[in-house]
Amino acid sequence: MEPSRDSLDHKRLIEVLTMAQVQTMQLKANLSEHQPSFELCKSLAQNIHFALNEAISISMAKLKEQENHLPPVCFNSPSPDSPVTGSPPSESSERKEMSKKRKTLPKWSNQVRVSPGAMMDTPLDDGYSWRKYGQKDILGAKYPRGYYRCTHRNAQGCLATKQVQRSDSDPSIFDVTYRGEHTCIHKLKPKASASQENQQDYLSLSNNLKVKIEGQDHEQASTFSFPSSQLTYLSTLDNHFMDNNYFSVSPCVNNQQTTESDFNEIISTMTSTTNSPVVDMDFMDINLFDPNNFLP
DNA sequence: GGGATTTGACCACG
DNA sequence: CGTGGTCAAATCCC
Numbered sequence: 209m210e211p212s213r214d215s216l217d218h219k220r221l222i223e224v225l226t227m228a229q230v231q232t233m234q235l236k237a238n239l240s241e242h243q244p245s246f247e248l249c250k251s252l253a254q255n256i257h258f259a260l261n262e263a264i265s266i267s268m269a270k271l272k273e274q275e276n277h278l279p280p281v282c283f284n285s286p287s288p289d290s291p292v293t294g295s296p297p298s299e300s301s302e303r304k305e306m307s308k309k310r311k312t313l314p315k316w317s318n319q320v321r322v323s324p325g326a327m328m329d330t331p332l333d334d335g336y337s338w339r340k341y342g343q344k345d346i347l348g349a350k351y352p353r354g355y356y357r358c359t360h361r362n363a364q365g366c367l368a369t370k371q372v373q374r375s376d377s378d379p380s381i382f383d384v385t386y387r388g389e390h391t392c393i394h395k396l397k398p399k400a401s402a403s404q405e406n407q408q409d410y411l412s413l414s415n416n417l418k419v420k421i422e423g424q425d426h427e428q429a430s431t432f433s434f435p436s437s438q439l440t441y442l443s444t445l446d447n448h449f450m451d452n453n454y455f456s457v458s459p460c461v462n463n464q465q466t467t468e469s470d471f472n473e474i475i476s477t478m479t480s481t482t483n484s485p486v487v488d489m490d491f492m493d494i495n496l497f498d499p500n501n502f503l504p
Numbered sequence: 505g506g507g508a509t510t511t512g513a514c515c516a517c518g
Numbered sequence: 519c520g521t522g523g524t525c526a527a528a529t530c531c532c
Contacts, residue, residue, distance in 0.1 A: 341523095342510090347521065
C-alpha cells in the first residue's frame, strides 16, 4: 500500500522536527556539562537550524501547493524509480537523458572523525560488511579514496556502495559517502551482540559524524551531526536509504539543570544573525561557521 | 581453497 | 582528454 506523497511529506516533516527536538535536547545536555564543547554546540545548533529550515520549507511548499492546487511536491527526494504520476518539474533543464548507468542511486556522505590516537584505516564500522573493490588517488587530495561495496552484492544483489576518503587537512577525519540503499538482509554487526559496550565503541569512534543527504536533482542538502556524547539519533532521516545510519543508543540524557535562558540565547542569536529567507534552498550558504554566531 | 584486498587497466562522464 | 568510478587478475590472509 503506497503512502501518498502528502503523507510522505508529513512524515518527513515529523522526522525533521523530531530531529530538531533530539538535537535540541543534546544541545541542552551539552550545555549543562562542565565544559561544554563549543564545536559540539555549534554543530548541534547548525543542525537544528537546518532541520527547522527544512521543516519550514516543507510547510510553506505544502501551503503553496494547497493554494494553487498543484500536484504535491515530494521532499523524500530519493527513489527515482518510483513512478510518480505527474510531470516532474525539474525536467525543464534539458538533461540529455542521463545514461541510466550512474547517478541513479541516492547518495549521502558522512564525515567521520576517529579518535586522534586510533589511526586505524577503518574509520568507522557502520555495521555493514563492506568489500573493497578499488582505490584511487584523487586529484588534489592527499590520501587515496577507497571504494567499497556491500559484501552481499553477488549473493543478494545489494547495490549499496560507499567511498571512504581521509581528509587531507585532518587525517583523523574520514569522509564517507554512501551510495545506494542496502537491499540485503543484513544482520547488524556479526560481532558481539548489540551490547551497550559495543555501542559505546560506536560513540568513541564517531566523535563527530555528519550525514549529508544529497538529492540528485537539486543541490539541496541537509546536514545533521552525531555528537560523541549522548548520541540519540532516533529518526531514520529518510528511511528509503538511511538504514545504516541508524544509531540507536541508550539515551543517557544528562540531568536537566540547564538554564533555559542559555539555550534560548544561543538559538535566538543564531536565528537573528542568520535571518535568511528560509524558503530559499540556498541556506547552505549561510555562514553558520562564524563563531560569533554562537559565542555566548 | 575461499574470501578479501591490491592495483593497474578500462571506461564513462564532463 | 582528464578525472573519477569500476573491473578483474594477481596477491594476500585466514
